Amino acid sequence: MISRNKFIGAVEIGTSKVSVLIGELSQDRALHIIGVGECQSRGVIKGAVADFKAASEATHAALIAAEQSAGTRIDEVYLAQSGGHLEGFYNEAAVNVSSADNMVSALDIDTVCRLAKSKNLPDGRMVVHHLRRPYRLDGRIVPDPLHLVGQRLEAGYWTVHGPEGKIADNIHVIRGFNVRVAELILSSLASGTVLASPEDRQNGALVIDIGAGTTDFVLYRDGSAQMTGVVPVGGGHLTNDLSLGLRLTEGQAEKLKLRFGRATVVTKDRAEKVWLNGDFAIGDRQFSRYGIEQVTSARVWEIFEVVKKKLGPAFSAEKTASGVILTGGTAKLPGIDEAAAKVFGVQARLGEAPGWVAENLRDPAFSSVLGLLQYGLSSRAETGATTRRKTSNWIGKLFATA
């Protein structure tokens, strides 16, 4: 059989833009990013496809741009999934170690995992992710309990699920380009994978990806994702607030937000004015800088408060030593790290892409698509390893019973 490199497309169909990266996966599993494509999004509201045709056209335009940039065709797609329709719950299970010598076997692990994942979902909903928390053997946290000695093995999964129709819509947009969706990955997980280091995940970190229509977050502790969530509020709401509050068009409000918006109020002089355009043309108006900052900061604070509320008791400042990592287009708002630090009571910083990422892809808006490639490849490698382990166990059992 002729083996060749695989070309993987990482696609995020966001509320404001569609981003596509093409990675070339070589035989030795080395990934090279060879193409980028972006297009203004249409037909997507709060991360969910509302107009299939418009969303398809925008997504396919971005895919074509990326393919032209890479000079090749995409073989399969890793697709980001976001939106307020996604929910999650935690379920855990425990089994008594079956062998007489109390040594944990692969069968024990398989059983406890299947039990922990086996909670029924409401009608019409389907699983997007099963995120396993670390195993517990007789109460102690262990990364891999195989061949360890103990009596009671516990496993817990944070299960992310969503309505079948909305998930299928996203997949069908990609299928309309005649490319298979190989992986469906939560946007927050993708961003977290690329921005939070293994040390951050071990010490505890909260990664918040503030997009235009949604805010995705993931909480890491003990080296794994503990909880994820999506708040259907994003940078677009800041624009909307300014538009309503200052009686501006969306475009004008967006312009003011980008030029004068802040996540914290720093202007002391309430009489300080800023011009809308600054060109003294007809229609150019003055606005209170203090007022703009107040509107934008209030919404940012509200977003953080909602995230904190959704996290509930799962979040504690003591167990989030690495603090809050912010990313997404809205994370470029000045003072946002300060606001996050005040709301969550931990240190906060803007996420920085790893050193291997090219300069043109270091923008926070690309962290999600970069993470799609990284998470997709690592999860596939993990799946492959599990399959191999299962096969070897089967062979082992065959010889054991012979």
Add this chain to the structure above:
Amino acid sequence: MSHLNVNPPSTRTWRDIPQNVTTKGMTREGKKRLAFAVGNIVGLALVIGAAGWGIYELVSVWENNPSRITAAASSVPLREIALRTDGVLDKAWVMRTLGLPKGARLMELNLPQLQERLLATGQVQTAVVARKFPDILAVTIQERSPVARIMAQVGAGAPQAFMVARDGSVYQGVGYDLQLAETLPFLDGVKLVRSGSGFARVEGLDQVSDLLGAARANTPVLYRTFRVVSLARYAVDATITVKSTEVDAITFGVVSDGFYKQLARLDYILDETRRQNPSQPLKAVNLAVGGSQVPVAFDIPTVTADGRVPHAAAKPAAPFGTALFSLPPRNSSSSKRDF
């Protein structure tokens, strides 16, 4: 909890969403990609089908009539022979030599056999025979160049002149210009041995070729006087003896000195002899000895009582004198021979 009773309800994941696609939900680019993919599949299917059909045909022919597989494919009759040569042989000679039957088909020709026929003539050094489809036989040959002639008798026939090439091959020259062929000196002092339908190669012809080549290039006047080149003493003392119209025996050494210098000395000796003793022609010159003195032999004419030189008929019986011909020193300007 007992493992045997574990039968948890299965949950549906996003992977259960069917990813089959209809063209209705596709954009133009999607449809284009689909058409491309379908084209690829169809193309692959056609290739596999064609390969399968080919294998089936081959197997069925193998089972029913295996000779068809090994038989040469039929082709159109040979129309032309395209000849490329670096010598004098022409197309008519090639056709005569190949002896192809009339109406022979290109695929029926036995190329190695035809090549053998060409090489058997001796004049052809290398030959390449190739089919040029649909109906041309391409013949490319490299010919041997004759260095000398040799008289030999084949069977009971009269002796005839053969050509000798640099590599010692003896062959019956075909197509050479007669005037040019007659300028070639005869080879003497060698014993021809039969080999198949021809003769075995003669040793020492490379040295003869070098000598004659140097003479032809540098002293063409001298070369034209060369009549016989003898290898009689080549095996004994590595010398080549040349009989010219002026001197009966000019001995060249193949190891003592280069032919160029020997020819230069000979030229000088002949000039000086003509100038100093026009009545005493040289009988022998031994250039193989080398050094600044060259042994020469003069033909001393017998003087009668009345002081006249007798008729030339008496010459063979006449005694001759030997001397050492001193050559001028190398640094003397007059010794520098410039051909």
